[in-house]
Amino acid sequence: MKLHSYFRSSASFRVRIALAIKGLPYEYQAVHLAKGEQFHAAFKELHGDALVPLLEVHGLCLTQSMAIMEYLDETHPTPALLPADAAGRARVRALSQSIACEIHPINNLRILTYLGDTLKLDENTKITWYRHWVDLGLQGVERQLALQPQHRFCHGDTPTMADCVLVPQIFNAQRYKVELSGFPRILSVFHACMNLLAFQQAQPSACPDFEH
Numbered sequence: 001m002k003l004h005s006y007f008r009s010s011a012s013f014r015v016r017i018a019l020a021i022k023g024l025p026y027e028y029q030a031v032h033l034a035k036g037e038q039f040h041a042a043f044k045e046l047h048g049d050a051l052v053p054l055l056e057v058h059g060l061c062l063t064q065s066m067a068i069m070e071y072l073d074e075t076h077p078t079p080a081l082l083p084a085d086a087a088g089r090a091r092v093r094a095l096s097q098s099i100a101c102e103i104h105p106i107n108n109l110r111i112l113t114y115l116g117d118t119l120k121l122d123e124n125t126k127i128t129w130y131r132h133w134v135d136l137g138l139q140g141v142e143r144q145l146a147l148q149p150q151h152r153f154c155h156g157d158t159p160t161m162a163d164c165v166l167v168p169q170i171f172n173a174q175r176y177k178v179e180l181s182g183f184p185r186i187l188s189v190f191h192a193c194m195n196l197l198a199f200q201q202a203q204p205s206a207c208p209d210f211e212h
Contacts, residue, residue, distance in 0.1 A: 016202035103137030
């Protein structure tokens, strides 16, 4: 397997966590988003959307982090990223999508770049934008977690796809100094995840292309 990744990419981080949880070795291929390497012709031939992550496996070029994680779960079912029961799977997918679909898309690199380069917003205004949408989205995730008894992870006492999605979002929130003290359930899950080797191995500072 070859993973096309960028150390700071939240979506790539999700897949790195999933691969680490499942103990699957892979070749790391860095794609420097800030330098525009995703737009190079060779990469666009593999991924028409010019995004990371991209996972090359068995002659396939798999895209979109959520789809890649579900593929990994179907082809390498142990340890599972999705619960065995339909209701549990629905909840884990909902938690995952609350972050991947509601928070992340309006705060990723290309959006922030557009706000600055095209709309000419200054850095403080961009950071205010970022913090607003992350805070609003995490409020919803915190409420979802509070609807059920507290467990070690997002759903139960083993990590699932929802944890793979939550942790990168918290890394980003910390980077932009979002106030997180109002999210005790989220922080409890985050710290439980970061105590696991799989999450530590997948974090940005452990990537070959890590930059301070």
